[in-house]
């Protein structure tokens with residue numbers, strides 16, 4: 168068992184980490200940390216009136232005394248091998264905090280965007296670019312870290328379409344137009360804390376479209392002895408919309424392919440996606456990563472976001488379009504798109520002996 172801490176354990180993503188790590192076969196949650204406002208409180212009290220997960224706080228975590236992310240660094244790194252980072256601070260502070268933990272022999276797997284464009288930090292969707300973990304060798308060399316490391320996962324919006332681009336790579340994807348329909352929890356909110364979103368749709372999410380267009384290029388990039396080469400194709404254009412659902416980011420995708428293929432061949436490529444995690448036995452990896460729905464009214468957010476314990480992807484409504492093909496896809500934003508995705512990255516790092 169590796170001992171782990173959650174930085175930002177009281178927040179929405181932090182709470183997801185808490186529930187997903189309960190009974191994890193490889194990771195034992197021993198430290199919860201947050202801002203000085205929560206530090207010193209028992210976890211149950213620190214999240215009083217803001218616990219937003221549909222299951223109780225796991226036993227063993229309720230009673231943990233919350234530590235301070237910035238003031239208790241030495242005490243925390245002494246207790247753990249790995250920290251999951253889900254802190255909401257300004258980017259410079261997040262970078263400083265994450266580097267401080269890594270410099271003290273601690274592995275950091277982060278949800279935050281602060282390090283996503285740092286050259287020697289891999290941004291990983293384990294089913295898409297598991298080979299990017301090799302960038303950690305360069306990172307450790309650059310920074311003189313022996314056991315410490317920083318790895319990040321991408322923005323939650325990407326998870327609903329980037330794996331599909333990977334599954335269809337064999338048909339040479341050229342142009343991609345995406346519209347995301349993103350849940351309230353993506354902004355750290357609920358129906359209760361964001362009443363203005365009742366009966367409402369917002370046509371703008373700050374900084375989201377830039378992340379949704381740029382981050383796939385790092386993930387789809389190739390790694391060689393000289394480092395990581397960001398991909399130049401496909402061209403991706405994204406519109407991000409906030410919709411009044413609690414959890415689950417849906418995307419409407421239209422794309423063109425260089426190769427002529429049938430709908431059956433596309434569905435086969437999705438359902439039989441050659442998953443590089445097959446055979447690794449990572450506890451959080453879904454048995455079948457992508458499921459395709461033949462019913463025209465699927466995937467639906469409420470019915471399908473929890474597919475494969477919230478770690479899988481649901482796709483449906485594949486049809487021809489003026490550009491080539493269009494379809495709808497869905498993933499759970501705070502599980503697959505945040506805490507669960509980060510836990511899977513950490514499992515991969517353990518399997519590859521980086522942690």
Ligand SMILES: NC(=O)c1ccc[n+]([C@@H]2O[C@H](COP(=O)([O-])OP(=O)(O)OC[C@H]3O[C@@H](n4cnc5c(N)ncnc54)[C@H](OP(=O)(O)O)[C@@H]3O)[C@@H](O)[C@H]2O)c1
Nearest residue numbers: 175177178179180201202205236253254255352353355505
């Ligand atoms: N929500 C999503 O779907 C999602 C998806 C992907 C990535 N993210 C990213 O994950 C991070 C957390 O998101 P969230 O939605 O969970 O936010 P949140 O609910 O606002 O939680 C923020 C967490 O950060 C802690 N924090 C705030 N200021 C701090 C400080 N000065 N020092 C130490 N800890 C501090 C908070 O502790 P206190 O409770 O003590 O204030 C809390 O635990 C953000 O960077 C966000 O962009 C979110």
